[in-house]
Amino acid sequence: MIDAFVLKKLVRELSELTGEALRQIHQCGKFCIELIFHRATIRICVEPGLAHVCLTNREDLSGQNPSNFVTLTRARLRNARLKEVGQLDLDRVLYFVFDKVDETGEKHEYKLYVELFGSKSNVVLVEKELVLDDLRAFLGKNASYVHTTDKMNPFEGSELKFEGNEMLSRFIVEKIAGFSKLTAQEVLYRAKIEDRPLSALDDREKVSLKLALVSILDDFEKPTCYVYEIQGRRHVFAYPLKMLGEPTERYDSVSHAVDEAYHWNSRKIQTDKLRQQLLSIVGERLKKQERLLQTLTEDLKRCEKAEEYKRYGELLKYADVQDSAQGVVECFDWETNQKVLVPLVLGKDAKRSAQYYFEQYKKLKEKAQILKVRIEQLQEQNSYLEQTLYNIESAETLEDLEEIKEELAEFGLIQKGAPKERKFEEANFRKFIYNGFTILVGKNNKQNEALVRKASDSDVWLHVQQSPGAHVVIRTDGRTVPKDVLLYAASIAAHFSKARYSSNVPVDYTLVKNVHKPKGSPPGMVLYTNYETVFVNPLDPEPAKKI
Template sequence: MPYDGFVMRGTVEQIAKKIVGFNLRNVYLSKHILYFSFDNGDLKVSLNPNFSYISFVNHFVEDPEKNNFVEFLRSRIRGAKVVDFSNIQYERTVVLELKKIDEIGVVHNYVLYFDIMGKHSNAIIVENSEILEAFKRVQTKFRNIFPGEKFVLYPSDKLTIDEIDSFDKLKSVFEGFYDKKKSLVEFIYTKFQGFSKVTAEEVLYRSELDNKSLSEVSLEDLKRVYEILISVKEELKEGTLRLYYEDEKPKDISVIRLHQYRDEKKCSEFVKCVNEYFEYVEVKDKITEKRNQLISVVKSKIDHYENLLSELERELEECKDADKYRKYGELIKAYSYQINCGEEMASLYDWESDSHVSVPLEKNLSPIENSVKYFNLYSKLKRKAKGIEERKEILSKELSYLQQLQLTIENAEGLEELFEIEDEMVENGLIKKKVDKKGKKKSEQVSEPRKYVYNGFTILVGKNNRQNDELVVRSSDNDIWLHVQGMPGAHVVIKTNGKSVDEDTLYYAARLAATYSKGRYSSNVPIDYTYIKYVKKVRGLKPGLVLYSNFKTLFVDPIQR
């Protein structure tokens, strides 16, 4: 993970300067993140399994939660003075030491241990080596985390990089490693504190070695690894954090240089860069959470409608016997004089097919009554078939809307867009309207369509169904509208301003329409285009659905994003 032992140590050392000697004001919890508030900011301890880390932030706790562990901490350590804040060498365990004098004058020395280990992250408060409480009470093969248990550190046989002070020491560690089937990268991050898989791979990159199994590692290979470890040791002394970017977005952080990235920013203040990186990660996680939440609702509805349509198809298949029953009624009526009461089957000549037809009869009914029975059955099935077709049309439109909605959710790039889609889902009764804790409606957020400029023309791409409708309603008659043929996709509009659109621009807009459609991973995608004046938003159609005519079709490949 990006937040390895090296990053943690530098971050903790800088945070210590901000909180040691100061009094703790309060403790809060929000979405698996603990905030320990001081006058100058908050110690942030993220125990989220997706992004566990420690940092220092300005006062801001979003939606604090009620929690028994937090209440316990408040009762014991609120007002306590920070004696020390450190981590255990390069391990991802941080120690917060606190001193508190209680109401009757008794001095308490509390120790909070923060294990920053992904899904195993935890916070444990200890006094006199005894566990008082924990964020997560767990029992493992290594230790029990329960009140009253003796506290023991998470066991580790890792060495620090500082302990590798000679090649012979590294050689000894290598020879004593338990599993020679493991790879060289696994050996580095398993045996030495601070290294993550990424930084271990960096050691191999600098060593110009392949990630071979330990059984294949030669003495020369090991010497090369030793040389790089010594250089890493010197690099750590610089006290610089590097924040790496891809497409102008934070991608990774590391104390040592990572050669797989080109765009980097050096930070002497670890906390600022740690916050920049994890702010992006947390927003990205919120986007993923919200997207999955909305897609789950839509997919459930899609499955429901697809099942309904399948059932209607089965019922419609049964209605295909209607004409057969009409024929039976006609034949019985025509040949009723030949049929004896009490018969269960009659072979009757069909003048249309020039063949005899075996017609089942109910023996307790007269020939005319059998004829009426079949005519009634024919009429019933015909009415049913008509009703089924009408129902199918309604359900098919609902399904098309849901499939379009799913695509807009998948294409959404930010929380703002997803909230707009959520509002649309509320309006259409797919989810219940949410209110804040004060009972007020959530404020509406308005985003703009994606905007592209190509050959002097502005091209707009709807981000959601509301925007798709707005593009149709607000565009000029001679603007050009594009949409993928026969599948969900965004509405694309070329703003012509009365000018003639060149073929190159038309093809570019068509490729955008393919890119923001269900055909985005296909090739030769059909894109229909026409003037806006031929695109109609008919009353009763779901958001994002239109009728259009006088169109032509282009076949294009999506733009690779």
């Protein structure tokens, strides 16, 4: 999330707290702690994917029980005075130096190292270069804390020689401190050089590389920090990555940039995790019900034998028993005017066989009726689950997914949590304005249901035909809806559906008064009549028209 250059800028900001006493250490997550000073709070997070350090105004008072590390660190550092904030060799290691006089009057100097090494990120408490404890229990207690590097620090003015046969990008990463594979590509981009072996560089290209490095250092000295969204995560940089174009955000304060990126990424991770959890739950339930539906359908097909049993029973009822031989009876079929052979039930005569066939006929007919009802219920539930899968996939925010989670709890798919009363105000729906008409779009089954419930009878309701998708309502206010508005709303309905990547999508529309929810049906399931159909291409609504 942050690199060594950002860490260097952070050192400058955090150093403003030098001389202050540390009031408290608060644990706000398994791998996250806060150092609380009088004027500010420093958050240290070493959770993989979110590792960072920054000043923050948002103290987390979630009440996480302190770990052994935090308990020890509190005992050693509470009321200690911050002496220094530094960085080791332009590496992703920041340290705090604290002075403290204990109860006996003995002076101590403690160092708190923050290592931001991806999945190996850690916080280490050190005294006299010996490890007292570390947050993630990677290190042994009383082990020597050692940090070495042979990389060149570009801020120290050492002469850089591009010599050897290795690839240029690899040379930058392995020989120059502070650079990753991504930022090494930025150097090549600024130098306008493609990655190649060092031995293939000419003198002009070597000069271009040095100038590119100088330009990065010059940009670093400017106050602005840059946030880029890369592969679904936000990363903070101390200089612009020109190869990526315009940044997502710009900040004058590096802590503000890091703090905002952290909260954005944290919510994104929570959203992705919940989305996958819900997709897994609903997907597994749908597979299970589809298997059951197939089994019941096969059972229903076997029930078709009921008519054959009935025919056998009727034929045997009037059969001449003398015409029986080897377990079959020759019967006259008055429907076809032909003689047919009817099998007898093993161990039974013609009369009892007829009785058996009539009993089997009755059982299968009753079973068929039960199976038809059950199959219809399963088909309705599967339609609901398919719609829910689409809602989960298309959910835009964590709150949207939380609403779906609550809905699934009511449906019995997951355990119910504490009940939350939600009011589906108009602001919850997606809202678009087109040629003076308001178009509302539901985000999940409950919103779809609330959308129809709150609409007027004269409003127009739209839904993609025979496919999961959002309910769409055009507010008419008693006006006639022009054709262009109707087609625009239909295109939105196609976009917010499983058919969004198709073309010529059929979308049904009717007045809201013709839309009805069957009693006992799952949320969002409706029946509609007196509808017409238009064929449209899905349209992603223009941002300017979205409210």
